[in-house]
Amino acid sequence: MTPSPPRPVLLLLSGSRRVVDKALGLGLDVVHLQAPTMADPSLDPLCLRSVGVDLLDVPAVLAVARTLHEEFGFAGVCSNHEPACTAAEAVALDLGLVAPGTGVAALLRDKARTHEVLDKDPSLRTPWARLNSPEDALGVAETAGWPLILKPVDGSASLGVLKVDGPDGLDAAWQRVKSTLRNDHHYHEVLPVTGYLVEPFAPGEEFSVETFSVGGSHEVRAVVRKLVGGSFVETGHLVPAGLDAERHRAVVDRVVAFLDHVGLREGPAHTEVIVGEAGIHLVESHARTGGDEIPALLALVTGRDVEADMLAHACGVPLPPAVPPLGAAAVKRYLLADRTGRVTAVEGVAEAVALPGVHSVRIWTSPGDTVRPATASWERLGEIVAVGSTTAAATAAAEGACRTITLRMEEQ
Structure with a gap:
């Protein structure tokens, strides 16, 4: 044999x-x-x-x-x-x-370095500064106005992102920046914050563009609409994003130009943008698949698994074939605490799972846990995924499941 x-x-x-x-x-x-x-x-x-x-x-x-x-x-x-x-x-x-590029993953990991590279292209340049003191923020405000965003140069999961509406709020924000830089958060050993930057706040709708690149050619797998809460923690994702054809093309063109400029050539990328009256603002990008298990959401709609494609492409084996999609649209909604307290019961999960259109329900909290309104992604309490013939149908199913689940708490 x-x-x-x-x-x-x-x-x-x-x-x-x-x-x-x-x-x-x-x-x-x-x-x-x-x-x-x-x-x-x-x-x-x-x-x-x-x-x-x-x-x-x-x-x-x-x-x-x-x-x-x-x-x-x-x-x-x-x-x-x-x-x-x-x-x-x-x-x-x-x-x-096979590598994403020549140092592109390291570049995208450092949002300040990314800005420095974008500064070389007038079409991609935006005001910003490294934040070493409140005066750095005031300097950006003089150029671009208020409000401002303060965020870690190497942060993840929405940790430490702050909006400052005007000079009166800057001192308090600076104290929070210094607290974050002390790295007293839950995942400080693997996600340390080493610095901050400041840039203008860009109002508008938030999206992520999920791409897969081979030899410098970028395939757009999906544009995903993001739902974001008051602490900039993502509260949900919608696929497809529901952009009209003109705005969809503008977003895709902007992201492809960005990926070309930074030198990403191979594998997945997850690029976040804000679309508003001022145009398309590039928030950040990563040489990896999207977090929050976005690849699984895409697979429900496209039948393509970008995580499996990433593994296959890295090793030079054929990409796995697509499978029949489960729906034309998919929606993920997160369960969040609206106050600080101790969980006494989580009710209605089985009923939520049984609702039409609900694909899955996962709960990450249990009776006895102390929870609070989320200031980072890991403080969310669970997720609901729904599919449907339209984004509206999938959204209705997910929201119905959210209403069915009750989180009982004792305030502390």
Whole structure:
């Protein structure tokens, strides 16, 4: 009997069980690098090797990857976890494997550096400054006016984003900036905030553009409408976004020009924009799939799994075929606490799951938990996903499920 050819080996940085399972389903074997503070021992039996390393320490990751490459001969390397994307790209470049670009993941990770690159193109340039003191904010306000946005240069999950309506609110905002820079938040070890920038507040509707690139050609998988709460925490996503043809084309053209300018050539990107009366404002971009499991939402509508495509493309194997979509539209809505308190009961979940159009319901809080209004994505309490023949139908199903679920609390 002829022995089976060896399976390609993927070096995966900070993968979830979902991503590991997809890699195995593609016929790949997995070597897994995990941050020790986020290690998941349940993944170890699924992988050829699992190694703990500080994923923010790029030289350390490179050293580990080179040693493992001698043993396993990686076909590809990737990550869709924001803190690990810079190291994944660095390893790919070092080993001569498929990489998003030449340092583009590191560039997009640092929003101040991204601004510096965009400053070289008048069509992409916007006012901004590194925020080292309140005077930096006043300088931007003199040029662009109020309100302003203060945000971490390397933040994630909407952590630490502040809107300042005028000079009277600047001192209080500066104190909150200094608090965030002390990194006293839940995920400080893997998502440390190292600096801030300031830019004008851009009013308008928020969208993300999900793309997949091969050889510098960018395929737009979807434009997704974002729902955002008062603390800039995302409260939901809608696919398709419902833009008219002219605005859809304008958004796509803007994002493609941006990706070309920063040098992204391979794999997924998630680019956020605001569309308002002043035009299209580029918020930020990442050389990875969208967070909040946006790929799963897209798959319901398009039948294409961008996470699986990312893994296959990194290793040079054929992209998996599309499957029949479940609906023409999909909506995700998050459950949020409207006050601080201790959860005593979560009711109506089974009834919500049974509603027409509801695809899934997940609850992340339990009786006894203390919850509060979300100031970062990890403080959301659950999610509802619904599908329908139109965005309106999917939205109605999701909102009906939200109304069916009751969170009972004791105030503290």
